[in-house]
Amino acid sequence: xxxxxxxIAVCLLPLLSVGQLSNTHIEANVAGIPEQSSIVxxxxxxxxxxxxxxxxxxxxxxxxEDKYEYMIMNKxxxxxxxxxxxxxxxxxxxxxxxxxxxxxxxxxxxxxCLVPLDGTFSVAEFTNGIAxxxxxxxxxxxxxxxxxxxxxxxxxxNSFYINNNGNVSxxxxxxxxxxxxxxxxxxxxxxxxxxxxxxxxxxxxLVYYKITPTYAIIxxxxxGYFPSAADKVNTFQVIITDGSDPILASGANIAFCYGDMxxxxxxxxxxxxxxxxxxxxxxxxxxxxxxxxxxxxxxxPGSAYNGTTTPSGVSWLDNxxxxxxxxxxxxxxxIVAGLNNCDxxxxxxxxxxxxxxxxxxxxEAGQITTVTVNLNGTPNSSVLSITNGNVSxxxxxxxxxxxxxxxxxxxxxxxxxxxxxxTTIINSNIFIDSTGLSALNPxxxxxxxxxxxxxxxxxxxxxxxxxxxxxxxxxxTSISVTTPGTYWVTSTxxxxxxTNIATIVATPA
Numbered sequence: 001x002x003x004x005x006x007x008i009a010v011c012l013l014p015l016l017s018v019g020q021l022s023n024t025h026i027e028a029n030v031a032g033i034p035e036q037s038s039i040v041x042x043x044x045x046x047x048x049x050x051x052x053x054x055x056x057x058x059x060x061x062x063x064x065e066d067k068y069e070y071m072i073m074n075k076x077x078x079x080x081x082x083x084x085x086x087x088x089x090x091x092x093x094x095x096x097x098x099x100x101x102x103x104x105x106x107x108x109x110x111x112x113c114l115v116p117l118d119g120t121f122s123v124a125e126f127t128n129g130i131a132x133x134x135x136x137x138x139x140x141x142x143x144x145x146x147x148x149x150x151x152x153x154x155x156x157x158n159s160f161y162i163n164n165n166g167n168v169s170x171x172x173x174x175x176x177x178x179x180x181x182x183x184x185x186x187x188x189x190x191x192x193x194x195x196x197x198x199x200x201x202x203x204x205x206l207v208y209y210k211i212t213p214t215y216a217i218i219x220x221x222x223x224g225y226f227p228s229a230a231d232k233v234n235t236f237q238v239i240i241t242d243g244s245d246p247i248l249a250s251g252a253n254i255a256f257c258y259g260d261m262x263x264x265x266x267x268x269x270x271x272x273x274x275x276x277x278x279x280x281x282x283x284x285x286x287x288x289x290x291x292x293x294x295x296x297x298x299x300x301p302g303s304a305y306n307g308t309t310t311p312s313g314v315s316w317l318d319n320x321x322x323x324x325x326x327x328x329x330x331x332x333x334x335i336v337a338g339l340n341n342c343d344x345x346x347x348x349x350x351x352x353x354x355x356x357x358x359x360x361x362x363x364e365a366g367q368i369t370t371v372t373v374n375l376n377g378t379p380n381s382s383v384l385s386i387t388n389g390n391v392s393x394x395x396x397x398x399x400x401x402x403x404x405x406x407x408x409x410x411x412x413x414x415x416x417x418x419x420x421x422x423t424t425i426i427n428s429n430i431f432i433d434s435t436g437l438s439a440l441n442p443x444x445x446x447x448x449x450x451x452x453x454x455x456x457x458x459x460x461x462x463x464x465x466x467x468x469x470x471x472x473x474x475x476x477t478s479i480s481v482t483t484p485g486t487y488w489v490t491s492t493x494x495x496x497x498x499t500n501i502a503t504i505v506a507t508p509a
Contacts, residue, residue: 045069045186052128056137059177059268060227070175072128072139086121086208113257113321114237115217117208124162124207124218133206137198137226139164140173147213148242151253151327152188153286160240162209162218164199166280167191168238171287177226178269179281181309182294188287190326192238192256193298193317195280196226196266203230214245225274226266232274235259236317243327252323256282256295261314264298275300279311283363284326293332293363295322302472307391308361318469324363333422334360334369334392334414344407344429347400348440348496354400355384355499356428359393360414366390367416374411378430379403381410398430405434440465442491444500446481449507455482458489458502465493 049071050058058064123132126139141162149156152170161173169189176187177196197220199206205222219237224230236258243253263274270277276299283294294308302313324335337359347354362369369392375381380399387393396410408430415423442465446458459478460468470479470489481487481504488501 047071052137056227059138062268069172070138071173072136072175086117086119086123113239113255113323114235114259114319115219115239115257117219117221121208121210121217121219124164124209126162126164126207133199135199135202135204135206136164137200137228138175138177138196140169140175143173144209144211146211146216148215150240151243152190152284153288153291153326153328155286160216162207163189164207165197166193166195166220166236168218168240177266178278179297181279181281181297182283182285182292183289184285184292185287185289187285190238190240190254190284191281192236192258193220193234193261193280193282195234195264196269196271197223197234198226198228198266199223201228201230204228205233205235215239215241215247225263225271226268229263229266229274232262234261234263234314236261243325249323252325254284254324254326256322258317258320260319261298261317264300264314271299280314282317291330293324293326293335294365295335295361295363305391308363309365322361328422331416331418331420331422332363334416334424335363336360336412336414336424336426344431346431346433346496347398348433348498352400352498354398354430356396356398356410356430357393358396358412358414358426358428359391360412360424362390362392362416364416364418367418368392369414369416372413374413376409376411378408378410381408398432400432402434405432407431440491440493440496440498442489442498442500444489444502446502448502448504450481450484450504451507455480456504457481458487458504460489460491460500465491467492 046068048068052072055070055072064070123134124141126134126136126141128139129136143159143161146158146160149158157170161169163169163174165177167189171188174187174189179194201224204224207220209216209218217237217239220234222233222235224233239248239255241248241253248255264280265271265275265277279297279299282296283292285292296308297311298314299311300313301315303315304313305316306312320337322335322337324332326332360369360371368389370388371386371392371394373383373394373396378398380401380403382397384395384397392414394412410428410430412426413423415421442460444458444460447456450456457478457480463477468477468489468491469475471487472479484504484506486501486503488499490499
């Protein structure tokens with residue numbers, strides 16, 4: 001198994017208080033979470049077949065009735081659905097980063113969760129689209145056979161549907177464009193990002209899939225939103241397996257993987273400019289109104305995460321991966337965000353420091369996850385904080401020195417209070433490089449005193465590094481700040497990462 005090397009050179013920072021760290025990274029709010037229900041599952045909805053034109057008229061007018069499940073057929077699509085393999089010419093035509101950056105991408109799928117497109121993928125053949133691109137709104141594919149068994153809450157499935165609106169389903173296709181929160185008795189699905197995806201604009205990407213003897217990948221590549229908007233696009237995918245394929249971490253049978261996420265809501269769901277309205281949903285649902293796992297709901301820009309039920313900022317999902325096992329008939333183990341057993345975090349220089357955060361989600365509402373940390377004797381390391389709850393996290397501080405040059409392992413153990421209790425264990429590999437990286441030395445510039453009613457600007461220099469990501473979700477070289485607090489920017493250069501922090505204080509008028 002090929003390991004991913006994440007090179008990190010973090011500057012030596014003044015320590016924040018636990019409260020500062022907590023509020024900066026996570027704003028969890030689990031108040032008012034409803035108890036799980038034992039309501040009898042709803043019967044399948046009657047299906048109505050409409051043409052694309054009639055369906056869109058009703059959708060814009062808001063006259064689609066919730067009691068029906070609509071099937072959309074394109075009048076011009078009289079030809080049979082044909083599988084369209086992905087070619088390099090196709091990728092060039094679509095201007096995909098997967099093609100442009102192909103030479104620099106790893107082939108390790110377990111550690112690089114977002115799998116690059118290649119000739120083993122095909123374009124998803126939506127029944128209301130026309131080959132070769134099958135652009136559509138609210139469409140679904142015909143049932144696709146799985147050469148393996150996918151287990152969802154104790155039920156085995158050997159076929160599935162790809163739904164354009166950011167999910168795969170079992171037993172029936174769904175064209176529903178306004179997401180609901182889980183649990184629900186109406187949908188049997190795995191939803192990496194259930195929202196109103198619309199690929200009819202030629203500037204939007206498409207939906208792709210590949211099926212192997214032991215796993216399947218479904219990828220929404222740079223897709224737009226309703227109505228035919230592509231000013232913002234989302235890239236995400238789901239991997240489902242037989243539970244033993246090494247494409248996923250040991251013990252997992254499903255993964256959600258994310259690239260750049262830029263929108264949450266179509267206008268028919270109450271959104272404006274891609275945000276607001278009814279939040280998108282990320283999770284899995286058995287369809288019995290009881291068993292589910294929800295990672296979050298998203299309705300806004302930015303990277304603020306507010307827990308598994310309160311809507312959050314969509315940029316929080318950027319470049320994250322979630323591995324878990326859906327085969328349990330009663331309780332899914334805590335889901336770790338970002339860290340994986342195969343990751344190696346590389347501190348690029350001596351005397352630098354690394355603050356490592358392990359985040360665990362209790363996907364079932366009301367559950368509490370307890371986290372413990374084993375430093376395994378790593379020199380110059382300490383546990384900064386542990387916060388237990390429906391969203392739990394632990395933070396570890398490591399100073400680079402001659403005492404810990406080489407590889408070090410920090411073990412995080414997260415156990416929920418479900419029945420039966422489930423445990424997730426993550427070993428984070430920290431490599432301290434004795435050679436250092438003197439070229440990576442970003443700085444935050446700006447006025448750190450904020451007068452009431454007047455913004456201040458924070459800028460990072462130099463502006464020639466590979467990427468920048470601010471705590472606000474911005475990826476530019478500067479941000480405008482209007483409220484006091486702690487802000488940081490993570491800069492990357494040649495694979496190494498360094499984070500700088502600035503604290504803005506309010507000054508008297």
